[in-house]
Amino acid sequence: MATSGKIKLVTFVTGNPNKLRELNSILLTAGLSDRVVNKDIDLPELQGLPEMVAREKCRLAAERVGGPVLVEDTSLCFNALGGLPGVYIKWFLDALGPDGLPKLLAAFPDKSAEARCVFAYSRGPGQEVKVFAGVCPGSIADKPAGDNRFGWDPIFKPDGFHETFAQMVPEVKNTISHRAKALSLVRDFLVGELE
Numbered sequence: 001m002a003t004s005g006k007i008k009l010v011t012f013v014t015g016n017p018n019k020l021r022e023l024n025s026i027l028l029t030a031g032l033s034d035r036v037v038n039k040d041i042d043l044p045e046l047q048g049l050p051e052m053v054a055r056e057k058c059r060l061a062a063e064r065v066g067g068p069v070l071v072e073d074t075s076l077c078f079n080a081l082g083g084l085p086g087v088y089i090k091w092f093l094d095a096l097g098p099d100g101l102p103k104l105l106a107a108f109p110d111k112s113a114e115a116r117c118v119f120a121y122s123r124g125p126g127q128e129v130k131v132f133a134g135v136c137p138g139s140i141a142d143k144p145a146g147d148n149r150f151g152w153d154p155i156f157k158p159d160g161f162h163e164t165f166a167q168m169v170p171e172v173k174n175t176i177s178h179r180a181k182a183l184s185l186v187r188d189f190l191v192g193e194l195e
């Protein structure tokens with residue numbers, strides 16, 4: 001386990017292939033994608049604020065992997081609903097589907113929302129956990145539009161664009177998204193952390 005000096009590899013613990021694909025293509029441009037390997041470990045997820053969920057996920061991942069780990073947790077927050085579904089978006093999406101999510105806002109004129117991503121990194125079991133957050137402001141479309149390649153992408157329209165994430169080419173989403181913003185902080189950190 002690395003406790004000082006530089007590290008060689010980081011394990012990105014996620015069971016979500018879409019997160020992995022986006023991380024690889026965003027880190028590729030920084031020449032770091034071959035330094036991050038994937039492990040799919042089903043970790044229990046604490047409920048609560050996004051940063052706490054990511055921190056706890058990271059602590060558990062470091063114990064399971066026994067070395068440097070990166071995890072991330074994504075939230076989708078509807079402003080009219082006080083930030084819900086938030087970290088519970090996975091369960092809302094599973095229950096309602098992308099068609100059902102906009103119906104939660106049917107009674108509200110305010111369709112604004114935020115996609116939030118929190119990465120958490122630790123060098124290993126018992127080591128400090130560092131977090132890196134990215135937020136993408138936007139709004140919820142009335143109905144899904146675009147290729148349904150990733151969960152709620154078809155209903156999220158980032159501010160400044162007329163298309164949903166699912167209607168964009170990946171290169172555009174990967175420049176402006178919640179994940180891209182958080183990963184730009186992760187990338188700057190990893191440059192100093194990796195040998």
Ligand SMILES: O=c1[nH]c(=O)c2ncn([C@@H]3O[C@H](COP(=O)(O)OP(=O)(O)OP(=O)(O)O)[C@@H](O)[C@H]3O)c2[nH]1
Pocket residue numbers: 013014015016019045072073074075089090091093150151152153154179
């Ligand atoms: O359309 C989308 N565009 C995105 O950019 C995006 N990022 C995450 N998600 C979905 O939001 C929930 C987060 O839950 P989540 O962070 O716990 O992820 P997960 O359980 O799938 O993977 P992990 O916890 O093993 O990393 C899950 O349903 C993810 O599929 C997204 N959907």
Ligand SMILES: [Mg+2]
Pocket residue numbers: 045090
């Ligand atoms: Mg999860």
